[in-house]
Amino acid sequence: MTRDTHALAILGSELYSRLAEVRVLMVGSGGIGCELLKNIVLTGFGHITLLDLDTIDLSNLNRQFLFRKKDVKQPKSFVAARTAAPFNPRVQIEPLHANIKDPQFDVAWFKTFDIVLNALDNLDARRHVNKMCMAANVPLVESGTAGYFGQVQPIVKDYTECFDCLPKPTPKTFPVCTIRSTPSQPIHCIVWAKSYLFPYDSQLFGEGDDDQSELDEALKQGENAKEIQTLRQEAQALKVVREALRTNQADCRQDAARKAFDKVFNQDVQNLLSMPDMWRERTKPTPLNWQDIVGGQGRTDSENGNGHVLQHSNGSGHGVINGNGIKDRKTLSVKDMLDMFMSSTVRLADRLSHGEETISFDKDDNDTLDFVCAAANLRSVVYNIPNKTRWEIKEMAGNIIPAIATTNAIIAGLIVLQALHLLRDTLPSTSKAPTSLTSSLPPLLRSIHIQHKPTIPLQPTRPEPPNSQCGVCRDTYIDMRCNVGKVTLRNVVEAVLERVSGKKDNEEDGDGESDSNEELYVTVYEDKRILADPDFDDNLNRTLEDLGCGRGKFLTLVDEDGTAGWGTIAIAIGELPSDHPAHIPQIVFQEPIPNFAKESPAPQIQPSTPVVGNKRPLPDDDIEEQPTSKRSKITTNGVVLPTPTQSPSKNYKEVNGVIFLEDESEDIVVLDD
Numbered sequence: 196m197t198r199d200t201h202a203l204a205i206l207g208s209e210l211y212s213r214l215a216e217v218r219v220l221m222v223g224s225g226g227i228g229c230e231l232l233k234n235i236v237l238t239g240f241g242h243i244t245l246l247d248l249d250t251i252d253l254s255n256l257n258r259q260f261l262f263r264k265k266d267v268k269q270p271k272s273f274v275a276a277r278t279a280a281p282f283n284p285r286v287q288i289e290p291l292h293a294n295i296k297d298p299q300f301d302v303a304w305f306k307t308f309d310i311v312l313n314a315l316d317n318l319d320a321r322r323h324v325n326k327m328c329m330a331a332n333v334p335l336v337e338s339g340t341a342g343y344f345g346q347v348q349p350i351v352k353d354y355t356e357c358f359d360c361l362p363k364p365t366p367k368t369f370p371v372c373t374i375r376s377t378p379s380q381p382i383h384c385i386v387w388a389k390s391y392l393f394p395y396d397s398q399l400f401g402e403g404d405d406d407q408s409e410l411d412e413a414l415k416q417g418e419n420a421k422e423i424q425t426l427r428q429e430a431q432a433l434k435v436v437r438e439a440l441r442t443n444q445a446d447c448r449q450d451a452a453r454k455a456f457d458k459v460f461n462q463d464v465q466n467l468l469s470m471p472d473m474w475r476e477r478t479k480p481t482p483l484n485w486q487d488i489v490g491g492q493g494r495t496d497s498e499n500g501n502g503h504v505l506q507h508s509n510g511s512g513h514g515v516i517n518g519n520g521i522k523d524r525k526t527l528s529v530k531d532m533l534d535m536f537m538s539s540t541v542r543l544a545d546r547l548s549h550g551e552e553t554i555s556f557d558k559d560d561n562d563t564l565d566f567v568c569a570a571a572n573l574r575s576v577v578y579n580i581p582n583k584t585r586w587e588i589k590e591m592a593g594n595i596i597p598a599i600a601t602t603n604a605i606i607a608g609l610i611v612l613q614a615l616h617l618l619r620d621t622l623p624s625t626s627k628a629p630t631s632l633t634s635s636l637p638p639l640l641r642s643i644h645i646q647h648k649p650t651i652p653l654q655p656t657r658p659e660p661p662n663s664q665c666g667v668c669r670d671t672y673i674d675m676r677c678n679v680g681k682v683t684l685r686n687v688v689e690a691v692l693e694r695v696s697g698k699k700d701n702e703e704d705g706d707g708e709s710d711s712n713e714e715l716y717v718t719v720y721e722d723k724r725i726l727a728d729p730d731f732d733d734n735l736n737r738t739l740e741d742l743g744c745g746r747g748k749f750l751t752l753v754d755e756d757g758t759a760g761w762g763t764i765a766i767a768i769g770e771l772p773s774d775h776p777a778h779i780p781q782i783v784f785q786e787p788i789p790n791f792a793k794e795s796p797a798p799q800i801q802p803s804t805p806v807v808g809n810k811r812p813l814p815d816d817d818i819e820e821q822p823t824s825k826r827s828k829i830t831t832n833g834v835v836l837p838t839p840t841q842s843p844s845k846n847y848k849e850v851n852g853v854i855f856l857e858d859e860s861e862d863i864v865v866l867d868d
C-alpha cells in the first residue's frame with residue numbers, strides 16, 4: 196500500500212492526478228488553518244500558497260498543532276509550511292507572512308489561483324477576500340467557527356450567494372452616557388476601561404488628538420446635553436494627566452499614575468455627583484479616596500454590596516496576584532485593584548517613554564490587560580457593580596469565544612470536501628489547470644452548518660443564488676492595469692466608458708495626456724469616498740496616485756440614473772509590467788472584459804435540500820477586535836459593520852477636495868440602556 200492508496204480510491208485517478216496541478220491559496224494559518232493545511236497536503240493538493248499575518252502565541256499551542264513551544268514568536272505561515280511539507284513529499288508550499296489586504300495581493304495575483312480557502316477569524320479580512328475572489332472570478336470556500344458552532348460556505352461568482360449577500364449581525368453597542376457616566380453592569384465598566392479610558396482617541400495611551408465627534412454624535416442622538424457637557428470637560432482635564440504620563444522622568448511616573456487615579460476615580464465622580472438630577476432614579480456613585488485605600492480603609496465587600504469576598508493580597512507589583520494557576524481567577528480587593536492600576540499605568544508609561552507612540556489594547560498583552568482589569572473593577576466599586584476576575588475580564592474584553600479543536604477539525608474536513616466538489620466539476624478534460632465554472636453548480640456542492648441537534652449535527656443546504664441587491668457580487672468587475680502615477684481619473688473613466696459603450700467619444704489616447712474637459716455623467720467612488728460625480732469634477736484631472744488610488748484598490752463607477760444600462764462597474768487597479776512599452780496605451784484592460792449587455796439574472800438554483808423553517812442561518816462569526824475609525828461608535832467588540840447591500844447614500848462632507856460619504860453605520864447607535 197502506498198501513501199496515496201486511500202486518496203486515489205476515494206477521489207478516482209483523474210481528480211487525484213489533477214490535484215497535483217491545482218494552485219490553492221489558503222488564507223489564515225490559525226485554528227482552522229492548521230487542520231486545513233494538514234488535510235490538503237495529505238489529500239494531494241500540489242501547490243499551496245499559505246498566507247498569515249501573525250506570529251505564534253503561546254496560547255495557540257493547545258489547538259494549532261503544527262506549532263511547538265520553540266516556535267513561539269515565529270511567523271505562523273513559515274512554521275506551518277515547514278511542519279506540514281514533509282507530510283507529502285510532492286507538495287510545494289509557499290508561505291507568506293503578510294496581511295492579505297496588502298496592495299501586492301491584487302486581482303492579478305488572485306487570478307493566479309484555481310481556488311481560495313479561507314481560514315480567517317475576522318469579518319474585515321473575510322469581506323476583503325470575498326471581494327477579491329468576486330473580482331478575480333476565483334471560487335472561494337469560506338469558513339468560520341465559534342465554540343461548538345461552525346460553517347462552511349462555497350462561493351462562486353454569479354452562481355451562489357457571496358459572503359456579503361446577507362448582512363451580518365451588528366455587534367452590540369452601548370449609549371455613550373451609559374459607558375461614560377452611568378454604568379450599571381460589569382460590561383459597561385470593561386468597555387469604558389478598554390474603549391474609552393485606555394485608548395479612545397485621546398485618552399491615556401492613545402494618539403492624543405481631540406476628537407469629540409463621538410460626543411457630538413451622542414448629542415445629536417438625543418443624549419442628555421448637560422451630561423455631555425460634563426463629559427467634554429472631563430475629557431479636557433484628562434489631557435493634563437495624559438501629558439503627565441508621557442514624562443521622560445521615570446521617577447515622576449508614579450506621581451502621574453496617582454494623578455490619573457485621583458482624576459478618574461475621584462474628581463470625575465465628584466463632578467457627576469454635582470448633578471443631582473442624574474441620581475434621582477439611580478444609586479449614587481462613590482468617589483474613591485486614595486489615602487483610605489492605601490491606609491487599609493478601602494471600601495469592603497459589604498459596602499460594595501456585591502456578595503463577593505474582597506480579599507487583601509500582598510500585591511505582586513505586577514498586577515497579577517502571585518500564586519499558582521488560579522491567580523487570574525481570584526477576586527481582587529480594592530487595594531489589589533489600586534496596586535494593579537498603579538503598576539500597569541507605570542509600566543505602560545515606561546513603554547511610551549521607550550518609543551511606543553500609542554499602545555492599543557490586546558488581551559494577550561499583560562500590561563494592557565492589567566490596566567483594563569484594574570480600571571474596570573475600580574469603576575465597578577465606584578458604581579456599586581459586582582467585580583470580575585482578571586480571567587473574566589480577559590474573556591469579556593477580548594470577546595473570547597473558546598476555540599474548540601474538534602469544531603475546527605470538522606470544519607476543515609468540510610472545507611476540503613466542498614473544494615473537491617468545486618474542482619471535480621471544473622476540471623477541463625485536457626488542460627492542466629481547472630477552469631472556472633461555465634454552466635451550473637456542482638450537484639453535490641453544499642453550505643454546511645454545525646448545529647446543536649444531536650440527530651442532525653450537520654445541516655447541509657444547497658447554496659442560494661446571489662442576492663440581486665448585493666453591492667459586492669452583483670457589480671461588474673474590470674481588471675485594469677495602468678501606471679497610477681501618470682494616468683488621471685478622467686483617463687480611466689473615459690477608457691472604461693468607451694469599452695462599455697463600444698464607441699469612442701473623444702480622442703482619448705490613453706497616454707495620460709488627455710486634456711478633455713468634457714462632462715462625464717457618472718459617479719466615481721473609491722471605497723466610501725466620492726471622487727467625482729456629475730456636479731463635481733475637480734478630481735478628474737488628478738492622477739490615481741494623487742487621489743490615493745493605488746494598486747489593489749477599486750474604483751467604482753455608478754450609473755446613478757440607471758439609463759446607461761451597465762449598473763455598477765468595479766475597476767480593480769493593477770500595475771503594468773515594468774517592461775510595458777511607453778508608446779502603447781497606458782491603460783490596459785485584461786480580457787475577457789465582461790459582457791455589458793443588460794445583465795441577465797443569475798442562473799436559478801433550486802434548493803435541493805430542505806431549508807429548515809423559512810430562514811437560512813446567518814453565517815456565524817467569531818467576533819474579533821477590529822481597528823475602529825476615529826468616528827466609530829463604541830461597541831463591545833469594536834466591530835463596525837457597514838451594510839453592503841445598501842447603495843451609498845449621498846450625505847457627504849468634503850475634505851481636501853475629496854468627498855467622504857457619511858457612513859450611517861459609524862454613527863453612535865443607541866441599542867439599549
Ligand SMILES: Nc1ncnc2c1ncn2[C@@H]1O[C@H](COP(=O)(O)OP(=O)(O)OP(=O)(O)O)[C@@H](O)[C@H]1O
Pocket residue numbers: 222223224225226227228246247248249254255271293294295296314315316317320598
Ligand atoms: N488580514 C489578514 N491577513 C492574513 N492573515 C490573517 C488576517 N486576519 C487574520 N488572519 C489570520 O487568521 C488566523 C485565524 O486563526 P484563529 O481564529 O485560530 O486565530 P488566532 O489569532 O490564532 O487565535 P485566537 O484569536 O483564538 O488567539 C490567524 O492566524 C490570523 O493571523
Ligand SMILES: [Zn+2]
Pocket residue numbers: 356357358359360361661662665666667668669
Ligand atoms: Zn453578494
